[in-house]
Amino acid sequence: MNKTLNNRAWFMVLPVLLLVAFNAIIPLMTVVNYSVQETFGNNLFFFEGFKWYEQVLTSSRFHASLTRQIIFTLVILAIEIPLGVAVALAMPRSGPWVPVCLVLMALPLLIPWNVVGAMWNIFALPDIGLLGYVINAIGIDYNFTRQPGSAWFTVVLMDVWHWTSLVVLLAYAGLRSIPDAYYQAARIDSASAWSVFRYIQLPKMRRVLTIAVLLRFIDSFMIYTEPFVLTGGGPGNTTTFLSIDLVKAALGEFNLGIAAAMSVIYFLMTLLACWCFYTLMTRGDEQ
């Protein structure tokens, strides 16, 4: 759509700008402020320069939680994207079952995140939870509060349960936008299922899949509530992801400088991801 130049449009944007700025800029400035200061209580602050940043960037604790976070995000993407596309491809394209599928699949997306954690806790308890009981019954020793391996398995499975539907819904929306004529042409050429996927469906889904990958990347990068409720970051620190570590440092240990420096670094990382997201998405808009 060709838009007209009108700088008075700023007045329409102003309320949004004020409200979001109040919530975004003041807290962000507070964080930046703390990240360069040292305090000994009594509201006395001293300028410290980049000391906290150096400490965070060289601390093995930060490296460990960042590594865990990256591994978690990569594992999540590697499972959820192919699985979501596969389910979307197998879904009926029309008929009475479509709304049923859509509604049931979207259900996990609408459950409060702490309830997701609590639900999986109950589901995976080794003695009385369905998942834990079944795994132990087939002879595998499983206890997600004690064994790091089981904890990771449970956290990943929970995230797959929680968010794969997002990929399914997006991929399905992309598939539905393909006109029937494309499939008819493919049938006339007697194309195989694989080449229909490779040359018709995949290119048509490229845009929605970009959105799916980036949304899942960013949302899994800031995951907090679900693993916190499920495992509390344990056993030990094995499922302490970046957000959990950050809240621990800020509200648990009240280590303001460290927590603030971590926040700024964390925020810059998401900002970078966000910029990639925006560039890829608006490039898609122009096509």
Place this chain on the structure above:
Amino acid sequence: MRLRWLVPTVYIIFLMLPIYWLINMSFKTTNEILGGFSLYPRNFTTASYVEILTNPVWYNGYLSSISYVVINTVISVTVALPAAYAFSRYRFLGDKHLFFWLLTNRMAPPAVFALPFYQLYSAINLFDTPWAVALAHCLFNIPLAVWILEGFMSGVPKEIDETAYIDGYSWPRFFVKIFMPLIASGIGVTAFFCFMFSWVEMLLAKSLTAVAAKPIAAVMTRTASTSGYELGLLAAAGVLTIIPGALVIYFVRNYIAKGFALGRV
């Protein structure tokens, strides 16, 4: 190819199992839960639900959650409407940067903001009120609302605006009388997503409340940790938080993808 329906079926069964287990637990007595593994409640009881619906600690948790969610939805949609119109119809100084900046707030980790929010809302005396949480959730809900609405508004041809102006409509009158009815479904979908994202977010809601405005999530966490193993109660409370989403999901089924993708599908 005949067995293609198996894939979504198996997937949906996988999705339903933990939910079934939660519902199953919520109808069991504490003795039965701790007594051992059982696939369905043998001594069917609704005691957990009765407890939640009659104990003020529990139902106040729901009421405060609902109140901040509703306040937030109203604020977000109201301020996002004119802004989304501006983004979809006009070019203005810094529009692209502003649009991107809004997005960064949707993508910012709430954990970064938990501590400064606590201090900010304490400083303006809103700590432990629904207003604090409602305003804090604007951080990600207003950008979401602007993006989704912009997606819907861009689907309305610009000629409609121009015809209305020629017919002598002022902008506010045109917007309310003609434009809003045209994107009514978009407004509904946006309100649904604001409601949902405010309803599912717990980190900020928990750190901005203490006693009076405690959301249901915080009540649940406290129950889980202090009174030991009241799993039946916890499960029943969980089931009750799923219901609002489950009730309205049917109406937005065709727009779910659009909403989660910020109006870009």
